[in-house]
Amino acid sequence: MKTSYHVVIMVILIVLSIALYNRGLAAAPLILLSAQLFYLFFSGWRTLKNKS
Numbered sequence: 001m002k003t004s005y006h007v008v009i010m011v012i013l014i015v016l017s018i019a020l021y022n023r024g025l026a027a028a029p030l031i032l033l034s035a036q037l038f039y040l041f042f043s044g045w046r047t048l049k050n051k052s
Contacts, residue, residue: 006040 013036016029 003040006036010036 010033013029013033017033020029
């Protein structure tokens with residue numbers, strides 16, 4: 001997946017978190033957001049490791 005898609009997904013998740021925070025349901029989008037960040041970090045780290 002392209003990085004631009006990840007940015008769009010992350011922005012949507014952040015907006016969802018803010019919208020659901022008032023209702024106390026922000027946990028679900030935040031879990032997805034942290035999974036997304038972990039995936040980006042892991043794939044980026046693997047790419048850097050392969051180049052060196």
